[in-house]
């Protein structure tokens with residue numbers, strides 16, 4: 601029995617052959633490396649010696665039960681938190697502890713589990729923030745980058761709508777566009793499908809795939825919709841209590857007893 605079968609088919613993409621796993625593009629270069637990342641809060645150890653490598657243009661899924669440390673790992677990579685131990689390397693350069701805005705200039709962008717749009721600003725203005733911060737420019741070029749990112753997420757028709765008037769799904773798309781407009785090497789997506797319905801999930805899947813294919817961005821994607829992760833990711837890693845317990849092709853990870861046990865308890869892994 602595989603994890604996908606046990607988790608059900610919420611937002612299933614079974615019926616969409618266009619969204620099925622395709623051969624990943626040829627790539628060679630490592631863009632992000634984490635070495636032995638550790639962090640604790642008070643007496644609580646949240647990440648224990650996490651190693652990770654992300655290749656150029658790779659679509660890497662990161663799954664794990666609630667509280668496993670996934671968002672904390674994103675906060676370490678984007679330098680919201682400084683790790684107690686270990687280092688983060690971007691294209692071979694050590695970037696541990698650099699200011700988050702500096703990392704944005706250098707090519708790390710992200711979205712948030714609890715969507716963080718600037719709600720008094722329009723969709724376009726939100727995305728301009730990414731375009732301006734990522735490239736340190738304000739002119740015509742930044743506007744063109746923002747528009748291109750809005751087009752990629754199919755939000756150009758709503759560009760002048762205030763974020764506060766958008767649905768959750770549209771605000772999540774604006775966040776993805778803001779992240780892409782900064783011109784990232786690595787985009788970190790923290791549960792971009794949380795709270796979306798089945799058709800919104802399918803749209804988000806198409807967009808994540810297009811972002812990787814057309815923008816040549818490496819994507820590290822945290823998600824609880826494991827069906828979606830297993831369908832389109834090149835590789836999947838699993839975090840449990842702050843430790844990476846699996847790393848491999850989706851079909852291998854989905855039937856790994858350690859992974860099934862982490863999600864469903866020991867008895868399930870013996871079924």
Ligand SMILES: Nc1ncnc2c1ncn2[C@@H]1O[C@H](COP(=O)(O)OP(=O)(O)OP(=O)(O)O)[C@@H](O)[C@H]1O
Nearest residue numbers: 641644646664665666667668669670671672673713
């Ligand atoms: N700033 C903080 N102070 C104290 N504890 C924290 C802090 N940030 C995270 N934690 C704790 O770290 C653990 C991991 O949290 P994290 O949000 O990284 O989990 P997660 O894997 O993203 O879970 P979920 O799938 O529910 O989003 C939790 O126990 C959380 O309470």
Ligand SMILES: [Mg+2]
Nearest residue numbers: 670671672713
């Ligand atoms: Mg989280």
